[in-house]
Amino acid sequence: MSDLPSIRWGIVATGMISTWFVEDILLEWEGKRVNHVVQAIGSSSTQKAQDFVKNNCPAQTPKVYGSYQELYQDPDVDIVYIGTPHAFHYRDCMEAINAGKNVLCEKSFTINAKQAREIFDAARRNNVYVAEAMWVRHRPLYQELYRLLHQEKIIGDVFRVFSDFANGVDPASLPASSRHRDLTLGAGSLLDVGVYALTWGRMALGYQKELPQIVAKQTHEEGVEITTSAILQYSSGRQGICTCTSKALGAPGEVFVVVHVWKKQEGAADRAFFPREACEGKKYDFPQIGRGFVWEAENTALDILEGRKESRVMPWEETLYIMDIMDEIRAQGGTCYPGE
Ligand SMILES: NC(=O)c1ccc[n+]([C@@H]2O[C@H](COP(=O)([O-])OP(=O)(O)OC[C@H]3O[C@@H](n4cnc5c(N)ncnc54)[C@H](OP(=O)(O)O)[C@@H]3O)[C@@H](O)[C@H]2O)c1
Known part of the structure; x- marks a missing residue:
């Protein structure tokens, strides 16, 4: 035992x-x-x-x-x-x-x-x-990425983040009773996978305290939201561009952190160029146990x-922060569920 x-x-x-x-x-x-x-x-x-x-x-x-x-x-x-x-x-x-x-x-x-x-x-x-x-949020990869970005500050101050999540389920191809298609079950890509795009974006921007201003659009197919794009703008000027879709698959793999380093070109103060030699990157390996x-x-x-x-990793205020953002995105995108 x-x-x-x-x-x-x-x-x-x-x-x-x-x-x-x-x-x-x-x-x-x-x-x-x-x-x-x-x-x-x-x-x-x-x-x-x-x-x-x-x-x-x-x-x-x-x-x-x-x-x-x-x-x-x-x-x-x-x-x-x-x-x-x-x-x-x-x-x-x-x-x-x-x-x-x-x-x-x-x-x-x-x-x-x-x-x-x-x-x-x-x-x-x-x-x-x-x-x-x-x-x-519980995964070592996520927590280490937060540490690298916001405690070690390996890329300095994070000003802009792109975060996308696509699951490729293609709701129209599924039976009408599927939870990806049936509105009474909560069908829609934002609630299904957009919540991940927002979660990664929130972490990568360093858990800003204020709620952002939001500009959002959503696409619907047979009444079900299948694609969402949202710009989250903070008072500091930071932006998160968070997108999701159930129509297509996203990039393979789990997380890519792509960092572009721009250098000023000598003698041309208003120009910048992208030095390829600065783009070697660094690979971090994390344990893969079961499905995670x-x-x-x-x-x-x-x-x-x-x-x-309450969870130390996912406290109530974090759930509410993301839910409030999703409410606003849906209000702008025109997605409403039965009973709302
Ligand atoms: N964390 C992740 O990686 C992850 C991955 C996939 C899904 N999820 C989440 O898990 C939840 C379920 O997703 P799923 O993919 O497991 O769904 P699913 O395969 O469709 O299973 C849902 C289960 O809910 C029960 N249920 C009760 N009333 C139902 C109804 N009217 N229609 C359909 N099912 C009903 C059924 O179980 P019984 O008949 O046994 O009661 C059914 O098997 C969602 O909130 C989804 O976002 C999370």
């Missing part, structure tokens, strides 16, 4: 992300600090929950429930992981929190900032933990075990 402290997860929904998350938390790896137990699976059907166990965690013996509510009532679940489509995050978080459960909920945390504020108020009232599962959700799971488990109510 492991000497590590244990955390018992209740997994809500048996879709793609729940599969990835469960596979990762069960990995053995050097540096692991918590023993993750899959305590229960909640699904819209008992059969789906049983299949999920068979396919993804056969060595575990979780309870299987044909509803989410039963899982929230299970006293042996320490934290609920919510992997439903965006439009259900509000309902599922509220029900879990009101049942007294700690919650880690997938991104985007909610459809709008109002829902997120209500969830945080409910968590405060019930004295439980809740965090948005913004997994990239292990750090999020570890940090969340440690938060719970140490009695925190």
Whole structure:
């Protein structure tokens, strides 16, 4: 038996992300600090929950429930992981929190900032933990990049950032019931992947305190937002150009930091040129463990075990900051969800 402290997860929904998350938390790896137990699976059907166990965690013996509510009532679940489509995050978080459960909920945390504020108020009232599962922020690569850019200042003051995320799902090619196509499930590229473009952009600009001024455009296909471009302008003049689309794939790989060094040309004060010799670049390697959700799971488990109510990595104010920006982008872009 492991000497590590244990955390018992209740997994809500048996879709793609729940599969990835469960596979990762069960990995053995050097540096692991918590023993993750899959305590229960909640699904819209008992059969789906049983299949999920068979396919993804056969060595575990979780309870299987044909509803989410039963899982929230299970006293042996320490934290609920919510992997439903965006439009259900509000309902599922509220029900879990009101049942007294700690919650880690997938991104985007909610459809709008109002829902997120209500969830945080409910968590405060019930004295439980809740965090948005913004997994990239937990990754060593992301944290090291922040350190290099803003503590070591390897490229000086970051004045302008381009950040793009494209998932290439092409909603029109999917069934009408897909979460990428169905507005009642929260379909749209901004909530799905634009949240990442904004997250990377926010970090690369050094977590500016003020909310930026925003100029945004969105494209829709069959009523679903498929492409977003937003310029975020800060009072210092810094700009983030954040874009996303579900129509095409982005560049391969995960993160590129491209730095252009411009030198003044001698005798031509108004000209600059790009010295190719200055462009050698430096490659940083980071550990690849599973699909990369292990750090999020570890940090969340440690938060719970140490009695925190908010994530150290993804505090409530960070979720709200990004949600407020997405609300404004959608207001300018003309994207509205049922019930708004
Ligand atoms: N962090 C990441 O890298 C990452 C990657 C992909 C997705 N996500 C996020 O995870 C969430 C789910 O995405 P996904 O790709 O896993 O979705 P998915 O494969 O469609 O699975 C969603 C699950 O939600 C449950 N559900 C409940 N009501 C539903 C309804 N009316 N229609 C469809 N499903 C319903 C279903 O599980 P049951 O029938 O078992 O209840 C379904 O399997 C989204 O918020 C997404 O942004 C995050």
